Amino acid sequence: MRAVACPFGNVERFRPRGIAIGRSLLPREWAPLPIARYARLQSGARTMDALAETLNWLYSLEARGEIYKLERMETALSLIGNPHLKLAAVHIAGTKGKGSVAAMLDSCLRAAGLRTGLYTKPHLVNLAERTRINGGEIPARVLLDYIRRLRAVFEGAGLGLTFFEFTVALMFLYFAEARVDVAVIETGLGGRLDSTNVVRxxxxxxxxxxxxxxxxxxxxxxxxxxxxxxxxxxxVPVVIGARDPEARTTLLSIAAQRRSAVRLIERDFHFASHAPAHRIDYQGLGLRLDGVEIGLAGPFQHENAAIALAALEAMRTQGWSISEEAIRRGMREVYWPGRFDVVSRSPLVIIDCAHNELSVWALLESLDVELGQDVRPRLVFGCLADKDWKRMGELLGPRVRDVVLTRVKPKRPLDPENLVPVFSRYAPTRVEPDAVKAIDLVMNESGPDDVVLVTGSVYLVGEIYGYFLARQGRTGLFPEADA
Incomplete structure (x- = not known):
């Protein structure tokens, strides 16, 4: 198994009021990076990338919006040999934690010696990171080849796919032709009509x-x-990690109608947290694991880990060879950016993709457990217009020292001026529409002992990751997969 290392260094386990961070690729002390240099690095990466023209075409498909008809996907996939039917797949849906659970499963299966495909959405920094084999993102030249091949097929058939439909078809074909042992596939939106839901x-x-x-x-x-x-x-067996009573009732009813065996959290599997240590004890129907170390920060990851362990236990009962040693190693070495992820030491910068009420509550719990309730971070916040931004502001505002509001790009941005009345009730609030200038401003104003929090949108997080990666001359969060 090739471990996928955090480009900012695997962070040693947090401790309240005494955080230790190790093996970071970033300098111990933050030094300002001129905005002009950041722009040149990003621009140079784009202009040197042979994918630029093809990716521009692919992103132009976003103008078609989303079309939720699985028949379209089935038609498209039939033109390329139905690759989705050639995969042994785990399919994951949910509101919160599905990406983390997918990453944990992928890490444990790789530790068990299996060749894995992992599909997640959306990407943070570049499109290739959505589609990974054995922890490595699809190489640029391979991605270019697949886009060109599929474009020729689908346009030749007069089939106008959406952006998401196209990328899902590409994922299925790439995984099938690479002969992965297991494909771990995260839904894009919902589940019933999601383009990934043609998989079996x-x-x-x-x-x-x-x-x-x-x-x-x-x-x-x-x-x-x-x-x-x-x-x-x-x-087909299903692991259910939902705790809400109405959600559980609905999901259990669907499973019963479809004669699907269920493993239900708090009924068929349980976990006990050891906070602030990042370990849990897991008890399933036939598997007990004590002191499982989790390589992701935040107490919210304990529940995600239990769900992943229940899925691995289910796979073991189906005949998959996954040792307890592999499970422990995979959970310990998992890397999943954008979830309470530390990207700088001094000041301490935490990036989190929280973008709804549920995930903001999880973020606040992590701040309390990992840093202590008396630590008040400086907040850089931006979100999409269709999110519950008022509620997010009400939750985050009382917890932070000051706020810089910014604009998310490129999709459905909320004018940061609309956020001022919400946040200014709780903390000094400013607006800097450009996200890169916003983080640069806060970094330059912050001392070595300050804490900076960036959250509100996956798209904002991706842009800020780009800022920090540029400081290393890097363009992505993951290595490329072996060709």
């Missing part, structure tokens, strides 16, 4: 469910759970 998994996983994307999934927990539960397949 041997195991389904549903993580905690809450309110998000209501305009597409519904405005009640049962409605949202029904959409997420659409990934449950007839007679």
């Amino acid at each position: 998994p041997f195991l389904s996983v549903i993580t905690p469910i809450g309110f998000d994307h209501m305009e597409y999934l519904g405005y009640t927990i049962p409605a949202i759970a029904s959409e997420k539960g659409g990934i449950i397949k007839p007679e």
Whole structure:
């Protein structure tokens, strides 16, 4: 197994009021990086990339919006040999934690010696990171080849796919042709009509469910759970990590209708946290593991780890050879950026993709446990217009020292001026529309003992990652997969 290292160094386990960070690739002391140099690095990476023209075409497909009809995906995939039917897949849906669970599963399966494919959405820094084999993102020249091949096929057939449909088709073909042993596939939105839901998994996983994307999934927990539960397949086992009573009732009903064996959190598997130490004790139907170390910070990852362990236990009962040693190693070495991720030592900079009420609560719990309730970070915040930004502001505002509001690009940005009345009730608040200038401003003003928190949107997090990666002359969070 090739471990996938955090480009900023694997952070040693946090301790409240006494954080130790080790093996960072960043300098111990932060030094200002001129905005002009950052722009040149990013621009140079783009202009040198042979993918530029092809990616511009691919991103132009976003103008078609989203079309939720699985028949379109089935038609497209039939033109390229139905690669999705050649995969042994684990399919994951949920409101919170599905990416972390997917990353944990992938890490443990690689530790067990399996060749894995991992598909997650959205990407943070570059498109290639969505589609990874054995921890490495699809190489640029391979991605270019697949886009050109599929474009010729689909345009030749007069099939106008959306951006997401195209990238999902590319993922299925890449994994099938690479002959991965297991494909771990995260849904994009919902589940029932998500483009990934043409896959025929041997195991389904549903993580905690809450309110998000209501305009597409519904405005009640049962409605949202029904959409997420659409990934449950007839007679295919399912792991359910939802705790909400209405969500559980809905999901159990769907599973019963489809005769799917269920492993339900708090009924069939349990965990006990050892906070602030990043370890849990796990008890399943036939597997007990004490003191499992988790390589991701934040107490919210304990529940995600338990869900991943339940999925691994289910796979073991299906005949997959996954040793306890492999499970422990995989959980210890997992890397999943954007979730309470430390990217600088001095000042301490934490990046988190929290973008709804459920994930903001998890972030606040992590701040309390990892840093202590008396630590008040400096906040850089931006979000999309269709999120519950007022509620996020009400939760974050009382917890921070001061706020710099910025604009998220490129999709559905909320004017940061709209956020001022919310945050200014709790802390001194400024607006800097350019996200790179916003983080640069805060970094230059911060002392070595300050804590800086960047959150509010996956897209904002991706842009800020780009800022810090540019300081290292890097353009991505992951290594390339072996060709």
